[in-house]
Amino acid sequence: MNKKEIKVQDIKAFLGEDLIGVFGDDTNVFVDNVADVEHVNETTLDWINPRRLNQQEIAENSPARVLLVTSKVSYSEAMEKLGKVLLVVKNPRLKLAKIIAEFFVEKPKALIHPSAIVDENAEIDPSVAIGAGCVIGKVKIGKGTVINPNVVLYDDVTIGNNCLIQAGTVIGTDGLGCSREADGTLVKFPHLGGVVIGNNVEIGANCQIAKGVLSDTLIDDGCKINGLCFIAHNCHLEKNVWITGDTMLCGSIHVKPNTTIYSNVIIREQSTIGERVTIGMGSVVTKNVPDGETWVGVPARKLEKQ
Amino acid sequence: MNKKEIKVQDIKAFLGEDLIGVFGDDTNVFVDNVADVEHVNETTLDWINPRRLNQQEIAENSPARVLLVTSKVSYSEAMEKLGKVLLVVKNPRLKLAKIIAEFFVEKPKALIHPSAIVDENAEIDPSVAIGAGCVIGKVKIGKGTVINPNVVLYDDVTIGNNCLIQAGTVIGTDGLGCSREADGTLVKFPHLGGVVIGNNVEIGANCQIAKGVLSDTLIDDGCKINGLCFIAHNCHLEKNVWITGDTMLCGSIHVKPNTTIYSNVIIREQSTIGERVTIGMGSVVTKNVPDGETWVGVPARKLEKQ
Amino acid sequence: MNKKEIKVQDIKAFLGEDLIGVFGDDTNVFVDNVADVEHVNETTLDWINPRRLNQQEIAENSPARVLLVTSKVSYSEAMEKLGKVLLVVKNPRLKLAKIIAEFFVEKPKALIHPSAIVDENAEIDPSVAIGAGCVIGKVKIGKGTVINPNVVLYDDVTIGNNCLIQAGTVIGTDGLGCSREADGTLVKFPHLGGVVIGNNVEIGANCQIAKGVLSDTLIDDGCKINGLCFIAHNCHLEKNVWITGDTMLCGSIHVKPNTTIYSNVIIREQSTIGERVTIGMGSVVTKNVPDGETWVGVPARKLEKQ
Numbered sequence: 061m062n063k064k065e066i067k068v069q070d071i072k073a074f075l076g077e078d079l080i081g082v083f084g085d086d087t088n089v090f091v092d093n094v095a096d097v098e099h100v101n102e103t104t105l106d107w108i109n110p111r112r113l114n115q116q117e118i119a120e121n122s123p124a125r126v127l128l129v130t131s132k133v134s135y136s137e138a139m140e141k142l143g144k145v146l147l148v149v150k151n152p153r154l155k156l157a158k159i160i161a162e163f164f165v166e167k168p169k170a171l172i173h174p175s176a177i178v179d180e181n182a183e184i185d186p187s188v189a190i191g192a193g194c195v196i197g198k199v200k201i202g203k204g205t206v207i208n209p210n211v212v213l214y215d216d217v218t219i220g221n222n223c224l225i226q227a228g229t230v231i232g233t234d235g236l237g238c239s240r241e242a243d244g245t246l247v248k249f250p251h252l253g254g255v256v257i258g259n260n261v262e263i264g265a266n267c268q269i270a271k272g273v274l275s276d277t278l279i280d281d282g283c284k285i286n287g288l289c290f291i292a293h294n295c296h297l298e299k300n301v302w303i304t305g306d307t308m309l310c311g312s313i314h315v316k317p318n319t320t321i322y323s324n325v326i327i328r329e330q331s332t333i334g335e336r337v338t339i340g341m342g343s344v345v346t347k348n349v350p351d352g353e354t355w356v357g358v359p360a361r362k363l364e365k366q
Numbered sequence: 367m368n369k370k371e372i373k374v375q376d377i378k379a380f381l382g383e384d385l386i387g388v389f390g391d392d393t394n395v396f397v398d399n400v401a402d403v404e405h406v407n408e409t410t411l412d413w414i415n416p417r418r419l420n421q422q423e424i425a426e427n428s429p430a431r432v433l434l435v436t437s438k439v440s441y442s443e444a445m446e447k448l449g450k451v452l453l454v455v456k457n458p459r460l461k462l463a464k465i466i467a468e469f470f471v472e473k474p475k476a477l478i479h480p481s482a483i484v485d486e487n488a489e490i491d492p493s494v495a496i497g498a499g500c501v502i503g504k505v506k507i508g509k510g511t512v513i514n515p516n517v518v519l520y521d522d523v524t525i526g527n528n529c530l531i532q533a534g535t536v537i538g539t540d541g542l543g544c545s546r547e548a549d550g551t552l553v554k555f556p557h558l559g560g561v562v563i564g565n566n567v568e569i570g571a572n573c574q575i576a577k578g579v580l581s582d583t584l585i586d587d588g589c590k591i592n593g594l595c596f597i598a599h600n601c602h603l604e605k606n607v608w609i610t611g612d613t614m615l616c617g618s619i620h621v622k623p624n625t626t627i628y629s630n631v632i633i634r635e636q637s638t639i640g641e642r643v644t645i646g647m648g649s650v651v652t653k654n655v656p657d658g659e660t661w662v663g664v665p666a667r668k669l670e671k672q
Numbered sequence: 673m674n675k676k677e678i679k680v681q682d683i684k685a686f687l688g689e690d691l692i693g694v695f696g697d698d699t700n701v702f703v704d705n706v707a708d709v710e711h712v713n714e715t716t717l718d719w720i721n722p723r724r725l726n727q728q729e730i731a732e733n734s735p736a737r738v739l740l741v742t743s744k745v746s747y748s749e750a751m752e753k754l755g756k757v758l759l760v761v762k763n764p765r766l767k768l769a770k771i772i773a774e775f776f777v778e779k780p781k782a783l784i785h786p787s788a789i790v791d792e793n794a795e796i797d798p799s800v801a802i803g804a805g806c807v808i809g810k811v812k813i814g815k816g817t818v819i820n821p822n823v824v825l826y827d828d829v830t831i832g833n834n835c836l837i838q839a840g841t842v843i844g845t846d847g848l849g850c851s852r853e854a855d856g857t858l859v860k861f862p863h864l865g866g867v868v869i870g871n872n873v874e875i876g877a878n879c880q881i882a883k884g885v886l887s888d889t890l891i892d893d894g895c896k897i898n899g900l901c902f903i904a905h906n907c908h909l910e911k912n913v914w915i916t917g918d919t920m921l922c923g924s925i926h927v928k929p930n931t932t933i934y935s936n937v938i939i940r941e942q943s944t945i946g947e948r949v950t951i952g953m954g955s956v957v958t959k960n961v962p963d964g965e966t967w968v969g970v971p972a973r974k975l976e977k978q
Contacts, residue, residue: 094864096886153861154851160862175789177481177498177515192789192807193822195498195515195533208845209789209807209824210499212515212533212571227807227824227842228878230533230571233514236592236610239460244606244624244642246590248568249459250466252400262860265824265842265880266534266900268571268593268611274402284858286848287880288572288902288920290594290612290629300856304848305880306902306920306938308594308612308629310647318856323902323920324938324956326612326630326648336856341922342938342956342970344630344648344664358648358664358956358970483787483804483821501804501821501839516805518821518839518877536839536877539820542898542916545766550912550930550948552896554874555765556772558706572840574877574899574917580708594878596900596918596935614900614918614935616953632918632936632954650936650954650970664954664970 065090066163068126068145071105074162075147078155083135084145091126094160100124105159107152108133119146128152128159168206179215197232202259216254216271223257226265226287231255235270235293235311249273251293258282264289264305280317292329304341316351371396372469374432374451377411380468381453384461389441390451397432400466406430411465413458414439425452434458434465474512485521503538508565522560522577529563532571532593537561541576541599541617555579557599564588570595570611586623598635610647622657677702678775680738680757683717686774690767693760695747701757703738706772712736717771719764720745731758740764740771780818791827809844814871828866828883835869838877838899843867847882847905847923861885863905870894876901876917892929904941916953928963 068086072079091105100106106124108115110132119133126145127133135146149155168189172178176194183200190196191209199213202221207213211225214232225231232255238246253272258280263269264287271277272294279285279297286305291297294312303309303321310329315321319333322341327333332348339345340356340363349355354363374392378385397411406412412430414421416438425439432451433439441452455461474495478484482500489506496502497515505519508527513519517531520538531537538561544552559578564586569575570593577583578600585591585603592611597603600618609615609627616635621627625639628647633639638654645651646662646669655661660669680698684691703717712718718736720727722744731745738757739745747758761767780801784790788806795812802808803821811825814833819825823837826844837843844867850858865884870892875881876899883889884906891897891909898917903909906924915921915933922941927933931945934953939945944960951957952968952975961967966975 094886099887151851154853154859157851157859157861160864161860164864165862173789175481175787177479193499193516193805193824208826210516210534210805210822210840210842212499214514214533226845226880227826228516228534228572228822228840228880230516230593233532233571233593236568236570236590238590238608239457239463240606240608240624241460245588246606246608247460247463248467248590249463250471252466252470262848264848265845266572266594266840266878268532268534270593274400275405282857284848284850284860286902286904287842287845287882288594288878288900290592292592292611300852300858302850302852302858304922305904310610310629318852323922324630324936328647341940481787483785499805499822516822516840518805520820520839534822534840534878536822536899539838539877539899542874542876542896544896544914545763545769546912546914546930547766551894552912552914553766553769554773554896555769556777558772558776572878572900574838574840576899580706581711594900596898598898598917616916616935630936634953 065092065103066105068147071147071159071163074159075149075155078149079147080131080150081148082146083148084140084143086126086145089126089143089145091124094156094164105156107156110152128156173209185221191227199232208265214271217257218254219257220259220261220281222260224262226263228266229263229269230267231257231263231269232271233268235273237273237293237311253277253294255279258299261285267291270311286323298335371398372411374453377453377465377469380465381455381461384455385453386437386456387454388452389454390446390449392432392451395432395449395451397430400462400470411462413462416458434462479515491527497533505538514571520577523563524560525563526565526567526587528566530568532569534572535569535575536573537563537569537575538577539574541579543579543599543617559583559600561585564605567591573597576617592629604641677704678717680759683738683759683771683775686771687759687761687767690761691759692743692762694758695760696752696755696757698738698757701738701755703736706768706776717768719768722764740768785821797833803839811844820877826883829869830866831869832871832873832893834872836874838875840878841875841881842879843869843875843881844883845880847885849885849905849923865889865906867891870911873897879903882923898935910947 068089092103095104104124107128110130170187172190173192175192178196181198185203189206193210197215199217205223208227212230217232234251237249255277267289269291270293280299282300285303288306290308292311297315298317305323307325312330315333316335319337321339327345334351338354343360344358345360374395398409401410410430413434416436476493478496479498481498484502487504491509495512499516501518503521505523511529514533518536523538540557543555561583573595575597576599586605588606591609594612596614598617603621604623611629613631618636621639622641625643627645633651640657644660649666650664651666680701704715707716716736719740722742782799784802785804787804790808793810797815801818805822809827811829817835820839824842829844846863849861867889879901881903882905892911894912897915900918902920904923909927910929917935919937924942927945928947931949933951939957946963950966955972956970957972
């Protein structure tokens with residue numbers, strides 16, 4: 061992390077209406093780092109977790125001058141003496157994430173690395189960053205999307221705006237659905253569809269996303285899929301689906317919005333997973349899962365609330 | 367998919383003896399696409415699934431002019447009036463797969479992409495296609511095989527004819543069998559074997575296939591292994607084994623012909639899996655599995671027929 | 673394997689104090705290969721597994737002239753007549769592994785392949801080998817480390833001495849921890865930490881190792897991690913941890929020294945796995961595991977000794 065001084069006034073401007081209140085004099089006050097609890101210093105932008113019972117005590121003891129807090133933390137005389145600044149927000153962790161993304165993360169430059177091999181018919185917005193060693197077929201890529209090194213996009217892949225594809229991921233392979241002939245020979249059904257990925261999607265490293273058989277595999281806006289996942293042919297992930305890694309969705313699975321699928325899960329082909337569902341890690345899902353439920357286990361079953 | 371007109375007469379010639387019967391006048395009739403059920407139009411090559419109870423009704427209602435059907439579908443007066451053509455075959459889906467592969471899938475050109483790095487002692491048939499970014503050691507590759515981008519083949523890998531290796535896969539790494547010394551230090555047993563892959567084998571994206579310790583890892587003719595699989599040292603897959611993705615075969619596993627292993631399975635090292643076996647998705651296989659059985663679960667057990 | 677003649681006297685010198693005894697006249701005796709049991713010939717360096725009940729009989733029947741044995745095998749008259757040489761050691765398999773690594777495995781040359789893309793601020797020891805197609809960010813790499821082709825190292829990755837990274841692995845990606853806003857939108861917490869890998873570490877093909885959120889992901893000396901593993905943000909693997917492949921450690925997991933985790937395991941975030949623990953293949957670990965225990969199953973439970 062490169063240290064650079066961020067003025068508290070710039071953070072206040074960035075938070076805008078999400079800033080419920082400010083305590084302390086922030087004139088000429090800056091932060092220059094974020095840190096885990098063992099490494100907080102005077103110029104760290106610290107935050108107080110609202111789940112802690114003793115938020116006030118933690119805030120009093122933080123070595124940091126500037127803290128993101130909820131309204132449960134009050135501005136004490138001791139804080140005033142130390143010149144502390146409290147930025148009051150509803151969800152300090154979420155706001156910290158957004159502040160880090162805005163001020164502490166370097167945005168990649170729009171650039172197709174000269175070592176990337178790009179099909180001459182690809183339609184790539186000039187704001188896109190494509191890393192070294194990528195191999196890019198006849199695809200469409202929207203504004204602000206970042207493709208990290210050694211990614212392979214086959215033909216007929218469409219990626220929207222502001223997406224991030226981590227290194228080594230392969231998008232648009234054939235699926236491998238087969239029929240057996242009488243003598244056991246496997247005949248693969250060729251795949252003629254594509255993959256359509258929406259906006260603000262992130263996909264982790266070394267994944268495989270297969271194209272559809274005759275129509276497209278669909279990953280809608282806001283989905284976040286971590287590394288080593290395999291999304292097979294004709295799946296449709298609606299918006300804001302979160303998959304935390306090493307999970308396989310077999311073919312033609314429909315996942316409805318705002319669902320979370322934890323790691324190393326396998327879901328049977330042609331299943332429907334409802335809205336706001338949670339699937340526990342290591343689950344083997346063999347049935348449709350209704351909206352709002354939590355399923356876990358092998359085979360996965362509904363987890364009743366206790 | 368590029369649309370091009372395919373004459374029904376060419377399809378008839380391709381089907382040859384597999385064509386049981388033809389109804390309707392196919393003079394000057396062509397198809398130019400295949401499609402899923404929502405997108406069938408007049409020039410789609412449609413097919414009627416023999417598992418459906420109402421095949422005749424589905425066939426009557428298809429907007430397509432040309433249909434692959436079984437002999438359960440009869441040529442009605444209505445069909446005749448509409449100028450429809452029925453191509454009667456035993457297994458319409460299998461035949462559709464073969465027709466698509468023949469007429470609708472563009473074959474990659476024989477070419478070693480200039481960005482691929484190939485060992486000067488590799489023996490590669492001139493008909494082979496090697497994609498951008500591949501790194502190819504001292505290997506042998508047979509006629510008509512296609513290696514997609516960013517694949518790595520270590521030394522001592524042999525691949526037969528008409529194989530397809532999807533992007534990002536790595537073949538021929540060391541295994542990582544270790545002994546622990548008294549103080550806990552791990553000493554890896556070096557791997558001196560190779561990998562030998564037969565003809566008509568397909569391997570999905572981002573797999574790892576390890577070489578044998580002192581002899582070779584073997585993947586015989588006609589095996590189809592989908593993405594993110596890990597085939598460890600000294601496995602022997604006999605012909606037509608199908609693995610649908612994200613599965614790991616630990617070391618020295620013997621899989622007999624025509625067996626199907628579904629996704630996210632783990633099989634214990636030194637197991638023998640019989641012929642025509644089916645292993646259900648998510649299974650943890652800790653024992654040998656006899657010929658013809660279906661095993662599922664954690665740990666996997668025989669599924670009795672119901 | 674290239675055959676070259678290795679003098680028994682050089683092997684004796686290499687074994688040094690680990691050589692308990694020698695029988696037979698080794699003047700001008702050499703070996704030129706190692707082989708599995710079906711392929712042993714006169715010039716194979718053979719070994720007798722101390723777990724076998726009939727070690728003496730196996731040794732008598734080996735076609736090889738030179739054998740690594742324990743002191744349970746005695747030098748018979750028949751052996752003397754055949755001019756055999758016995759090298760007596762405590763652990764023949766471990767010693768064989770070391771002899772192979774020393775005499776039969778070609779060391780890669782120190783070289784950054786011209787097709788690799790390396791950040792100009794990377795600090796790479798001149799003895800390092802970096803394969804074709806690698807993309808290397810602002811990293812530090814120590815003496816004698818080998819990076820195989822198409823590996824991607826993001827910024828802020830440190831790798832120690834004598835490590836081996838197999839092809840296609842990606843180290844230093846962001847993790848993908850998210851918070852959901854009220855409308856379901858996923859906001860990713862940016863990752864500002866790094867990855868620090870010690871000495872003598874091996875990592876298999878097509879893995880993903882994520883950097884820490886605010887501090888570093890740590891993989892200490894002597895760890896061996898096989899292919900397709902996902903080590904998430906802020907994990908800390910202490911020395912000599914062995915993971916045999918296709919396993920995921922969710923975030924902030926602490927694994928103590930000399931522990932073995934078998935294949936296709938998933939471990940819940942923030943767990944602590946003790947020293948000298950064994951986790952069985954396919955396990956789903958949802959709790960902390962105390963020192964010295966063996967856990968298996970879904971969810972994993974302690975395996976009592978029988």
